[in-house]
Amino acid sequence: MNRIIDANLNRSIEALRAIEEIARFYLDNKSLSEKLKILRHQLANIIDENYKSLLQSRNTEGDIGTDINNPTHKTDLWDIYKANFKRLQQSLRVLSEFGQAEGLDIRLFEQARYDSYTLEKDMFEELSQKLKKRRLQNRKLYLVTDRSKFNSHDEFFDAIASALKGGVQIIQLREKCANAKEFIELGKKVKDLCSLYDALFIINDRVDVAHIIGADGVHLGQDDIDIDSARHLLGKDAIIGLSTHVPEQAQAAIEAGADYIGVGPVFETPTKPGRKSVGLEYVKWASENVDIPWFAIGGINLDNVDAVLNVGASRIAVVRAIINANNPDKAASEFLEKLALKDHSISE
Known part of the structure; x- marks a missing residue:
């Protein structure tokens, strides 16, 4: 004994x-x-x-x-x-x-x-x-989807899979026109793709859809449900992001408990018609004042991304420059290379 x-x-x-x-x-x-x-x-x-x-x-x-x-x-x-x-x-x-x-x-x-x-x-x-x-700290390349240019769901899924293969680390499914049933069906498929590549999966706006699908989290706009309510519905482990357009909104988001924020739109973009771009000044402010993960977003492409990185961004969210690229895999890889160069220059 x-x-x-x-x-x-x-x-x-x-x-x-x-x-x-x-x-x-x-x-x-x-x-x-x-x-x-x-x-x-x-x-x-x-x-x-x-x-x-x-x-x-x-x-x-x-x-x-x-x-x-x-x-x-x-x-x-x-x-x-x-x-x-x-x-x-x-x-x-x-x-x-x-x-x-x-x-x-x-x-x-x-x-x-x-x-x-x-x-x-x-x-x-x-x-x-x-x-x-x-997990958020290590994610640098974020893709926000736009299905408007695709002729079928299969083409859309192929583009997402290609982007993930190229190194996209977070996918946000953004569906402004889909009904709840279609949104859920699309979400389940995109979630499966994200799982294959160990990418985080975020739902835009719809907390109910995020909950039903079991997404990693939700991304909210300034006019959407508040962060506390979203966390109450999704649970403490859910990732909750918030779009911000001025420093005051960024500070309010941090105080409200956002896990990350979007900073933008940096450049004018057709995905946000009528929204004035915030320019590089807000990106620079975020680099000096925001201590939670943040992603520069809005009209970012391979031609202007260096300017965004040069003023302090280390994470970016991209829409058309990846999802609508002829080769999303290659486009994502090129963005990652630029982000890696930025990380290397900081470490030196």
């Missing part, structure tokens, strides 16, 4: 240490870190109090389990978080069962297991929020 108790005490403490590192160094959450540390020390005290008997029962060389390969493969922080919470909870359950058979006071093990369920939920909410923002 002591062998089982020793193994599971060590297993639970090791799991707690891994979880605590995430809370401390990735989330920078003092409260979570303290709770995890206290729990780890409580379990460590049991080892200290029974150190001799537990050590004498240990037989690592004779443990047949050391040669059994673990089939799971952890690829990211999510995997580490989930695996170690399950490892902790399973170990605590074993300690309760076998500790009771040995006549130990198992109240600590039981309470620790229940506490771990709450800690797992609290940490999930904060971790998912931060990982979502990290």
